[in-house]
Amino acid sequence: MRRAALIWLALGGAAGFALFELKYEVQTLEDELAHLNRAIRSDQEEIHVLKAEWSYLNRTERLADLSRRHLDLQPITTTQMLTIEDLPMRGGDTQPQRPVLDLKIKTDPPAAPEPALASAGAGQ
């Protein structure tokens, strides 16, 4: 009888202590979580502001101005473009392939095709 009471008392005490400990542990973890969440939010907000700033700094007029001042680049012209097939083969094949894109702008207008020939072509 006395022993049983003691055991119960000890169990009750242990449970109480464990509960106490657990509660404080949970509270600490909750505080930590709230703190982390706050930090994440504030980081996200900072990223948001930085994104806006990034977009602002990437204004096309500003980039155009910077590139004009600091880079020696010009807009691409059609004569600077080739396809992979136009590139000469490396090594053995010494015969470079004929460039498909021969885009020299001719000064004189191209001669008009013969009417007879052309009407056959356009007749469909």
Next chain:
Amino acid sequence: MMGRRPTALHPNPWENGGLRLEGAAKQAMETGRNRLLITGFLFAVGFLMVGLRLVEVSLFQEGTESRLAGPPPTATFQMERGDIVDRNGVLLATSLATASLYADPARVLDAKDAARRLVQVLPELSKAEVLAKLQAKRRFVWLRRNLTPRQQYAVNRLGIPGLYFRREERRVYPHGRLVAHLVGFTGVDNNGLAGIERYFDDALRGGTTPLTLSLDIRIQHILHAELSRAMTEYEALGAAGLVLDASTGEVLAMVSLPDFDPNQPGAAGDEARFNRGTLGVYEMGSTFKIFTVAMALDAGTATLDNGYDATEPIRIARFTIRDFKPQRRWLSVPEIFMYSSNIGAAKMALDVGTTGQQEFLERLGFLRPARIELPEVGTPIAPSPWREINTMTIAFGYGLAISPLQLANGTAAIVNGGVLHRPTLLKRRPDEPVPGTQVISPRTSEKMRRLLRLVVLEGTGKNAAAPGYLVGGKTGTAEKMGAGAYLEKALLSSFVGAFPMTDPRYVVLALLDEPHGNERTFGYATGGWVAAPVVGRVIERIAPLVGVAPVDEDSPELREAFYVNLDARGRNLASF
């Protein structure tokens, strides 16, 4: 007890009184017991209530009472208004948190001193106004919205009681005036007032995912730069431009000049805020011949092999229809298009008839406002009643006013195989089919591509040629209506083009309002001289961006593909 009954010498003090007192004591005991019972009962009830309440609170009411500290902050960050981005994800509009200053006048101790010191820190405020606000009989007055962090610090340092800050959001447009007319702007309470901001106001409120537009900021920049340059060079009043995806109807760029800074919309005048691309409706002039010729070819009343006599101007009622550069001879249909003959176009439209023309323009959507995701959409001005003279003038672009967006969209339908799409400012998903209606046959569309290419190769649009990209298009020069008559010197010059003409992917439109010719254009301010070069340069610059490879325009296959027999008279005469 009786046995111990003592003698009289030892009288028991309780003996006699005992009997007497017994009744009273018993009664007292009774009373005490009753009182204890009642008290105990009351206590029991009390404890029971506490116990029940405890059970109720701990088991059944968990969470209903708010915790003083509020719910723990979650990790998701969200602004009140969603972002707007372009098709590549470049931020066009976003919200930033700012502090706004307000006062509770009842708590301001010395309003005069507070106003004096506040104006020192925020010089843009008026002292009298601040004082009036601080002496108001209200509990809340705004003093200044959206302070910078530095201003907030300065106000804080004054330490004036009764002044508070409220966290607010402010709309920011990093690209400023570049997309002003499309994105629009918001008011001080972040409600959309114009453009996309207004059209999608509800969706943007509390929107978590950004709204993706069909715009490409790089193309927008190129169009804006080239149009601005032309506007300055030709001293034009205004300009409008469009780049449209011919196969989906997506608007890749739309510029209206003059423009404004959406970060300070209040500073802009009405003229600057006016979107010429969608809200403005104009009589377009010769660019309309695209639709006249397409209509005639599709109806079968004209073919590429016949033509009309354009020797004499047409006199009808009190009007005379004449050509800008009269050829004074019979012209084949390709020649009418190439030389932009008003006489020929008018005759061509007459052959189709008024009802046919009305029905065709209705199909292209030119007789009702364009459907696009903007609140600023102009209603076309069509003649009523629609007489024969209207049919003739509309054939070369007078008498029906439409918006530049409608012109570009109609042109897209003519060149893309004949399918009219609804223009859109939202990015289409690549996997979803694009709805559209067939307005002309693919065969007519193919013929129109040849004719448009012809204009750039041999006709009025030579200045739009961007070598390698197979540009085709049509010039337009319209005299503006003023005080009941057309003004010869006030022109609306435009060019609408598409590239590459083998399989057109993009339609480009440039329009200048009242340009003035200079030495470089030999004094001309027509579409071919001022607007066509803009389109040519825009195409040259955007083609590499959109992945259109240049081709050899002089190759025999391409020359044959675009060959048009101009002089079909012989065959025509023979058939007469």
